[in-house]
Amino acid sequence: MTDKISSPPRDAAGLIARLSRARPTRPGEIYGVPGQGNTLWLSACSIALFFFVWWLVTAMGWVKPLFVPSPMEIVAKFISIWNNGFIGTSFLDHLTISTVRVFGAFLLACVIGLPLGLAMGMSPVMRGIFDPPIEFYRPIPPLAYLPLMIIWFGIGETSKVLLIFLSVFAPVVLGARSGVKSAAIEQIHAAYSFGATRWQVMRYVIMPSAMPEILTAMRIGIGFGWTTLVAAEMVAATKGLGYMVLSASQFLQTPIVIMGIFVIAIIAFAFDLLMRFVERRLVPWKGRM
C-alpha cells in the first residue's frame, strides 16, 4: 500500500514492533493472511533503483563498459539489431524460432504430461510404472544429458526441442499428479452417491479441482523451459535468442548478451502475467473452499 511507504515508522523500536505483530486490517482485507498487501509500488521503486544504480555505475565510469555497458548502450544495440539483424538473421527471426522451440516443447509437455500426471495420481499401476524414470531424470541438470540427446537425436531441431521438453515435462507431470489430491473426499463421495462412475468422478470432480495446481505446474514448467533454452541452443544452432547470447559472448559483445537476457526475461515474464490472468479467470475459487 502506498502509505506504508509514505509514512515510515518514527523510530527503530516502532519498526521492530510493527514487524513482529500483525496490525488490524482495513475493511475488505483479511487479518493475518501471510504476505498480504499490494507490492506494485515497491516493485516499481526497486526496478527504478536498479536502473538508476546501473546508470550511475556506468556514467561515473566506475566499471569498464566491456564488463557493464550503460543502459543506453543496450537500448542502442537493441535498435541496431532490430534494424540490421544479428549474424545475417533478423531479430524477429531469432525471437520467433526461440519462442517456437520453447512453446512447442511446452505444449508437447502439457499434452503428454498432464494426462500422464492425472493418470499417475489416479492409478497406483501408472504411478508404479512411471514414478521411477521421472524421479530419476528430474534432478539431473539438462546440460548433463545434452550430449546424449545429440548422440541419439542428432543436432537438428529434435534434440533442442526434446531437451526443453524434458525440463518442462517433470514439473508438469508432478503438478498434475499432486493436483489429483486436491478434491475433498466429501466432493468425491457426493458424486459417487449420485451414482457416478469412476470416469465421471474424474471428469467432473477431480479434474476441475486439480486445475489450480495444474496451472501452477504449467507456470513453473514454462519457467524451466526458458532456463533450458540457452543450453538447447548451444547445439549447432544458427538462430535463436540463446544462440545470439552465446555467440555474442564469444566475441565479448557484452551489450548483446545483456540485451538477449532482457528479451528472454521479458517474454517469460509477459507469459507468466498472462498465466496469472488466466488463473484468475479460470479458477477464481482457488483456495476459497
Add this chain to the structure above:
Amino acid sequence: MRLNVDSLSVIYPAADGRPPVAALSQINLTIEDDEFVVALGASGCGKSTLLNLIAGFLSPTSGSLKLDDKLVSGPGADRAVVFQKHALLPWLNVLDNVAFGLQIQGVGKNARHETADKFIGLLGLNGFQQSPVYKLSGGMQQRVGIARALTCDPKILLMDEPLGALDALTREKAQELILNIWNDTHKSVFFITHSVEEALFMGTKLIVMSPRPGRIMHTFDLPFSREFLNGTPARQVKASREFICLREDVLKIIFADEEQAA
C-alpha cells in the same frame, strides 16, 4: 421405503500399531417411510460409520443392510448424502451445483436446470442461481447441499451433522426449513447431530449410541417435530415441559455412558 439394518458390525482393522476398533457392534435399526431418525452420541461412537454404511461407502464386517429388501452394495442415487461441509463444487454456480446429481445421471441441461430451479426455490435461494457457491454464507451453502441432495428424488436423505458448522440463529432457522421440506417431500431422513435439543426437536425417532464398541443404547419416539409442523412455534415446542424433561433425561444418559466408558 424401508431400510433394514440387521445385527450389523463394523471392525476397523488394526493399523499403524493401533488395535482394531469395534466401531459398530450388533446394530439393529429400521427406518420406515416418512420417518426422521436422529442419531445422538458421544464423539467416536460410530455415527458416521453407520451413515457411511447406509450410504454404501463402507461394507459391514458382518450383518446385513437392506433397502426395500435389496442388499445395499455400494453408493446409489436412492440414498442422498448431505455433508457437514466441503462437498459443493466451487467451480460451478448455485444452479449447476444443485443440478450436479442430475448431470451425473445424464439428464439434459434444460431439464436438469428446471428441476434444480424448483428445489432452489424450495430452499429459499431464489435469485442466487448464478452466484458462485464460495461467495455464499455457510447457511446458504448448506441449503445448496440439501437442494442438491433432493433433486435426484432419493428415498432417504442421509445427513452427517449438516448444521454443525452454522451459528445458533441460522441453525434454528435451518432446522425449521429441513422439517418443512421433510414434511413437503415425505422423504425418510437419517440425521446425525451433537445437539440434544436439535435431536429432540427434529426427530420422530431418536437413537442414542455409545462408544467402544459402538452400539445403540436407547431408542425414543419423539412427538415434537409433529407439534411444530402442526403449527406450534419452534421456540414454544423447545420450551415446553415435556421437551425440557426429555432433554435432561437424554443428557443424563449420555453423561452416564461417558463416565462408564472413561
